[in-house]
Amino acid sequence: MSYKLRGTNVIAIELLTDDSNFNLEDIKKFILEKRQLLKGSRFILSVENYKLSMEEVEDLCSYFVTLDGITFCGFKTNLRENRELCIRLGVPCDLSSMELEKIKERAETEEVKFIKKTLRSGDKITSTGDIVIMGDVNPGAEVEAGGNVYVMGNLMGFVRAGIGKSECEVRSLYFQAPLVEVCGRQVSFERNESYTNFKIAVKNGKIKIDYKTGRN
Amino acid sequence: MADKVICVTSGKGGVGKSTVTANVATALAMKGYKVVAIDADIGLRNLDLVLGLENRIVYDIVHVIEGVVPPEKALVRDKRTKNLYLLPAAQTKDKSAVKPEDLVNIVEDLRDKFDFIFIDSPAGIEEGFKTAVTPADTIIVVANPEMASIRDADRVVGLCDVMQKPEPKLVINRIDPKKVARGDMLDVDDVLQVLSLDLLGVVPEDKNMVSYINRGEPAVLFEDSIAGRELRNIADRLLGKEIPIPKLTYSEGFLEKLKRLFGSE
Numbered sequence: 386m387s388y389k390l391r392g393t394n395v396i397a398i399e400l401l402t403d404d405s406n407f408n409l410e411d412i413k414k415f416i417l418e419k420r421q422l423l424k425g426s427r428f429i430l431s432v433e434n435y436k437l438s439m440e441e442v443e444d445l446c447s448y449f450v451t452l453d454g455i456t457f458c459g460f461k462t463n464l465r466e467n468r469e470l471c472i473r474l475g476v477p478c479d480l481s482s483m484e485l486e487k488i489k490e491r492a493e494t495e496e497v498k499f500i501k502k503t504l505r506s507g508d509k510i511t512s513t514g515d516i517v518i519m520g521d522v523n524p525g526a527e528v529e530a531g532g533n534v535y536v537m538g539n540l541m542g543f544v545r546a547g548i549g550k551s552e553c554e555v556r557s558l559y560f561q562a563p564l565v566e567v568c569g570r571q572v573s574f575e576r577n578e579s580y581t582n583f584k585i586a587v588k589n590g591k592i593k594i595d596y597k598t599g600r601n
Numbered sequence: 602m603a604d605k606v607i608c609v610t611s612g613k614g615g616v617g618k619s620t621v622t623a624n625v626a627t628a629l630a631m632k633g634y635k636v637v638a639i640d641a642d643i644g645l646r647n648l649d650l651v652l653g654l655e656n657r658i659v660y661d662i663v664h665v666i667e668g669v670v671p672p673e674k675a676l677v678r679d680k681r682t683k684n685l686y687l688l689p690a691a692q693t694k695d696k697s698a699v700k701p702e703d704l705v706n707i708v709e710d711l712r713d714k715f716d717f718i719f720i721d722s723p724a725g726i727e728e729g730f731k732t733a734v735t736p737a738d739t740i741i742v743v744a745n746p747e748m749a750s751i752r753d754a755d756r757v758v759g760l761c762d763v764m765q766k767p768e769p770k771l772v773i774n775r776i777d778p779k780k781v782a783r784g785d786m787l788d789v790d791d792v793l794q795v796l797s798l799d800l801l802g803v804v805p806e807d808k809n810m811v812s813y814i815n816r817g818e819p820a821v822l823f824e825d826s827i828a829g830r831e832l833r834n835i836a837d838r839l840l841g842k843e844i845p846i847p848k849l850t851y852s853e854g855f856l857e858k859l860k861r862l863f864g865s866e
Contacts, residue, residue, distance in 0.1 A: 503797060504759075505756060507755075
């Protein structure tokens with residue numbers, strides 16, 4: 386039986402299983418096969434919708450302890466029962482859906498700022514969430530947002546969007562800025578480059594730039 | 602009558618604040634209005650030179666603030682243009698010698714006695730700038746058609762907004778129609794696109810301006826000066842007259858056409 390490993394997560398390598406393919410012996414065999422790959426890393430077992438029993442958890446935990454060089458960090462599951470069981474046994478367990486709930490919570494507490502003027506050189510606007518600007522952002526002005534930035538005018542200043550996030554977008558009717566920072570990644574543009582209906586977005590770790598026409 | 606106390610500022614230095622102040626004040630005085638120009642650039646005074654009054658200064662603004670003389674006694678009267686007076690800045694002190702409330706007091710003293718009070722602001726956005734802007738009813742921002750000057754002017758406009766002053770009016774100074782036609786210089790629309798202010802005037806580059814300043818004779822005194830003509834228009838617009846901003850025109854001379862034909866610059 387073969388399982389999928391997800392290693393893009395910088396925190397730990399995740400072994401993906403679910404109720405269709407969960408089998409104790411197969412998992413152990415698979416880990417043994419991939420031992421070289423997992424060595425030195427932290428390891429998470431994701432069981433999605435499979436309902437774990439107490440014996441299985443204890444069995445797996447005692448097995449992971451015997452593995453040399455692999456640090457077992459706990460389970461990941463969609464089911465609340467699994468989490469409660471793990472907590473009872475003192476094994477770390479994260480609820481996948483809880484992460485989504487957390488993101489949603491954060492989105493609700495974030496503010497959305499409306500700026501009804503042109504930002505002039507030296508002005509600085511910050512927001513934990515999105516910012517909508519009904520005017521221009523002139524050269525020398527700064528906008529910092531935890532979320533997205535929308536400019537209903539000419540964007541010529543510096544925008545830093547999606548601070549601490551993995552996804553965000555910046556849109557403006559006209560764009561003529563030398564530099565934009567999206568999700569901590571800087572994108573620079575040539576002098577005298579200008580666009581209409583400009584959009585720069587980060588999605589799935591990729592930066593996508595979209596515009597209708599260049600003005601010059 | 603339009604607003605009385607007019608502050609001329611720019612943020613960046615060397616764009617022509619003192620020149621615009623001196624010329625517009627002179628133009629208004631020539632029309633019979635009683636005008637005083639206050640030099641608020643303490644420590645780096647220039648306005649007296651542009652007006653040609655440097656050899657007649659006895660008392661300055663710091664003497665007035667210290668109570669040595671009343672404001673009327675420190676005023677220097679222009680012999681050439683009646684009705685024009687200058688309150689010079691101190692050259693030996695620095696900007697901290699004048700506080701915003703001091704200038705407000707001086708302006709209030711002079712308000713009833715004059716038709717127009719011009720304040721020539723220092724460059725920068727620090728104390729001196731704030732002092733100069735505080736008593737003003739109207740602010741004129743002078744900008745050259747270049748990005749550095751525009752960005753500084755933009756910053757000044759933002760600060761005026763913070764100080765709850767009315768939106769400044771814009772004077773674009775030293776625009777060269779030849780360079781604009783060649784695409785080497787920003788044109789009026791480019792400047793307005795960033796600053797989006799009411800345009801009070803566009804003063805073209807004038808090669809004689811340096812000699813006017815060195816001689817201490819404002820350009821508005823000369824009928825044939827191209828900059829002087831537009832500076833007189835600015836004075837008229839301040840009086841509320843509707844004068845359209847002239848279009849910048851440039852026609853290539855015969856020699857330039859010939860040069861272009863042979864591909865040399």
